[in-house]
Amino acid sequence: MGHKSSSAVWLARLLLGCISAADVLSSRGTVTLTSDGKRNVDTPPCFELDDCHSSPHGVRDLDCFREPRSIKYQCVWNSGERSSNKTSSTLIVEQRQSCNKYTNISGTSHDIFVYRNYNMTAYVVETSTDGRNCTKAVFSGFPQHLVRCSPTQTVGFKRHSRRLEVLPSWKESDVTQYVVQYREHRSSSWKKSVEILKGDKWTAGNLTASASYEVQIQCVRNTGCLQCPWSQIFLVPMELTAEPVIEKLEAVPLGKGRRKVVIEWKLDPTEAADGYRVTVTKASGEHSQVLTTTVPRTRLHLSGSAFNISIEAFNGAGNSSPVLTSVPPMGGSDLADTLKVTLGGDTNFTVSWNRSATKSYWCYSVEWWQRGERPSSHSFYQRKDNSAKIPLQAPLQPYRRYVFLLHVRPDKDTCNLKHINESEMTYGRTEAYVAEGTPLSPPLNITCWRATRNSLEISWTSIPEEDLRGFLLGYNLYYSEADRENHSSTVRLGPSENTYTLSALRERTVHSVSLSAFTAAGEGVRSSPMYLNTNGSGNWKLTGATAGVAGGIIFLVIVAYLCNPLFHRAKALFWPSIPNPGNSNAIQKIDGVLDQEALEPITAGTTVQMKESDTSSLLIIEDHAASEPNGSSHLLVQRVADPPPAALPTEVEKEASSRDQASAPLLTHARDSRTTSPAPCVSDYTTMELFQQATALPAADQQPPPPLLAGVRAGQPDAGAQTKAGKDYIRQSLCSTVVLYLDTTGEGKVSILS
Template sequence: MHFLHKPLPYLLFGVLFEYFTTLCSPLQVSPVSCGSKNISSYYGHCVTSQEGVRELVCFVPLGLSRNGWECVWTPRKHLVYQTHRYTLIIEQKMIHSCKMYANISGTSQTFNLSKKRNMTAHVFDESDPKSCTKNVFSGSPQQLVRCGPPSNVDLNRHSRQLDIQASWRREENKYIALYSVRYKELKSQSWKEPPVKSKDSNRCTLGNLNSSLSYVVQIQCVANDKCTQCPWSKNFTVPPELTDKPVMEMVEDFPQTKGSRLVIIKWKFAASELAEGYSVTVGKASGEDPIEAFNTSRTLLRLALSHSAYHLTITAFNKAGNSPAAQRTIPPLDDKDLYGRLNVTFNGNMSFTVSWVDDLIKTYSCFSVEWWRRGEKAAHKSFYEDENNYEVIHLEEPLELYKKYTFTLHTRPHKEPCNLKFINNSESTYGSIQSFFTEGSPISAPGNITSSNVSQSSMVLEWTAVPEEDNRGFLLGYFLHYTERLQDWTDTEPNITVDAGSTSYELVDLQSSTVYRVQLSAFTSAGMGVRSSAAYFETKPEGLLVDLSTVVILQLTYLISHILNGRPVLSSVPPQHP
């Protein structure tokens, strides 16, 4: 042993140390009192080396117990031993305190120590029986209060920048006003200087990054009188930014039984090798909660939905954040074969009653009704019903005149409360109906009236329909008004009724070589709308009478010419040449 040739006091200290280290297991780190004079003699052969134990630092973690301390160090560079054995000795000379922690297998040690005196720490690495390395640290407790590194870090890349949100433990957060961020490209050996200061205690933004490169980030608080030590955090590796949107290749409906549908969504992503997965969010277009998110590593998703309209977004994600979102609205399914018959009656412009035929309350007690005008966001109301086959819905805004509303009733299998619990496989659609609170007559007329297949006594009229929003009610058909051009309009003018689904009609029994004036108007249950501008069309002349008169004139001319010239008259008129 190294102390065999030492004086007796040192020999006794060495024997005592051997005794304690023999009794201790590899995990035993209980303190043992030591004599400061014996440290240099027993560990005099240990050397300070860049290849040995190094970077010893001790500190007071903010928020730890009253006398709590911690020391950490870095092991030797070339590790060849599976079991590491460190000894940590803590001294406070002014009060002649010395504590020794032996057989430490890790690279840190917590302990209790007075915070009123300066301290000196010695760490010895005795893992190698042939050599011993050491490191020393001294400091004042007032300068050794440590905050950090951060306990939580969120990173988000977009638009060639990196947004960072960092937070510390609750005990530290109230003392940290700012923090610094240093970063470098993943393959670089040096940090970009200077570090970037945060905007406040939580947020920091790095700008002008290369979207296609990966970066390494470290974070530390900005030191102050409460946090005198601010170590850098571990490395955070930030993968490249996801700049492309997913592309939706397919969003298809497959109606199922009892008012449900299978929606299959398929997409692709150009930078799929950078994506860790995809987030698909689906929510009702009416705005009813919740908006449900589905995370998947595949590019295909199947959902069981009702016939409502839904908003769909798809983003790719990795540790750096999300890609731009691909968005799509899944329209309400216009299924004429819904199994339920729905009725709506209006109780003034601030409420309506929705009723149904089937005895639904035997199976369901939770319902939802949606109503909307074309091109506008749907309103919704969920309700509980276990007695009647109807529900009175009171409105926050009045119903509008001459506007067509669609009303849809959904059934939900869940008990009260009747709000939507989730999106997928959560409800089915019972029935749907369209209705006007009040109908009006059309405010515009059919347009672009043309004729085709014109003969001496008939013609086919064609036109374009009145825009749906101008009908102001359910279109019941068209009135076709026509008369000869020179006649005045009278109460006896011919009016023909044409079905609402037609935009053409054949007029017959007309006079040849006659100009007709034509007008069209649409009508609803509230009456006839405005007439179109007049259009004029002429039937063909009687072609056979014209041909006979021409023949007679030619024959007379032929006879007179031959008689006057003394030439013989043939039995038929010779062919005429142009």
């Protein structure tokens, strides 16, 4: 067959060559061919469009070639930038003494006929619609060297782990090898690979995952491919490194046996994804469906089966890592009493359902599994009966609970799934054991969480599924007094109960309690006895709460008692009490009537030896013989020239004599001086007026101050002038004020008031 086709090809070539040669020899001129292949013999010379020029913005990139094992030559070019759909091109092929013209070409390529043994020159001319602009492109070559393998158009790209995999394909069998050059997007330098055998995958590693790459592919020249142009530049997007993150998975019932499953997810915003591929597979493996979406969400209408869902992002470089999730099977609350299963042995089982369903459905599917196993499935066609025998590929295990689901399907022509979304409805659900056994363990976590004087409240948790080995029918609760365990009482409880209160028990007595579960096969293992005491003190929880409250009150009282001194100290530190000047001794004595005598000058040698800081509190005050009624503002320092009073006033003399003995040791050096009249004691606060009166002397006949007073005034030339009038009170020294009373009679009597 191949030999005959080859002979026909060569015969056709010979025939066409003879016809073309005859035309050339007979016409001795130009043969013009229109775009539909018709020949015009009487035509002008080959190329006379000298006014057309070459321009980078006009028609360009003219190229002529033939593919391997083909007798046709083809010329291709690119249109000008101002071309439109109405623009037509003219192709002129000049070879030796022949000239072929192809006019009114609307596309950018055209088949031509040439002689293989002569050089050829081709012109393509494009004229603007208004005829004012004409551009041309020229190509020359030897036909035998114009055998070209077309650039690949089908390339598979895949990026992962900072690697880029490229797998191109060609329709020409003459291509045996190829090379790849690549670079980062918008980079100026290419990296070229070594020669790769056709059919093998080229891989580049150590790439930047977040960068896009440009790829070009070229076949390697050989005898079958004399020309191997570069392919177009393929842009490979960035690698998808992050998998989608599921944000929402919700199953909403849509009626009996159907659910609406809503899934929403998100992808890292730095990832450049073109879309998402959602693969939904039945957990039994019966069928899977691939859904494609451009938004990160999807909605499915599914049956009550268990489904596995895989979501992955994709772009032109490949896929991201998939994120996996699952939809659990539907519960049996709304599917009860609609399906029955009869286990007939190790090779099959029988399912039966309501006969009314056969009027609407003919195609069914059964799924069954035990916990932790992959479901098995079997689909079948049933037209009349409402039961079917299902073969088993592997026998069912005894003492294991199996779940059975029956699905109905709307496609009556075939019972196989065509798609998963909106394909079937779950009709019935049931559970069954091949053979039941007794429980292998007692109930768990048996505790007494409340004990009163004559009752015990017991709680527990159910037995694990793998130890139950049958349908749980209930519990047996055994209890007795600890010294009469052989005469225990039994309470039978239902399978849904997990608490029970033992009442009418003896007060302050230890009781023995134990539990067991039972199935259709009998009673299981009994728990070890738990010894509990009826305490006779009521509810221990209430007692503990009362004790806690009482203890808290006692603790607060103790804390308040201990913290009271600290509170007073803190109050004195942060909020000190300010004394009331009206309660001071100075104000009280000013308000009274007091006769005072003037102090005589005191020499420095007779001054009481005191600390320097205390001398500021020593005031020498003169009292007039006759005080005014209030006596609040007439206390002046006596001048040295004034004669002292003859004797001390009676009241002051009594007070001075009472203090003689206490003050004698302090005033040993002052006994030779004259006594003075008593002065009022200045306490913490005194008025500015009193201070000014006590420090200012009359200006009439001013005498040198006594040595002690002069020492006081030496540091303060004008105390009254330096004191601000705005202050009502001046704080004196914290030490007691010392007032000297000197006897003027010469007896050397001294008194001190502090």
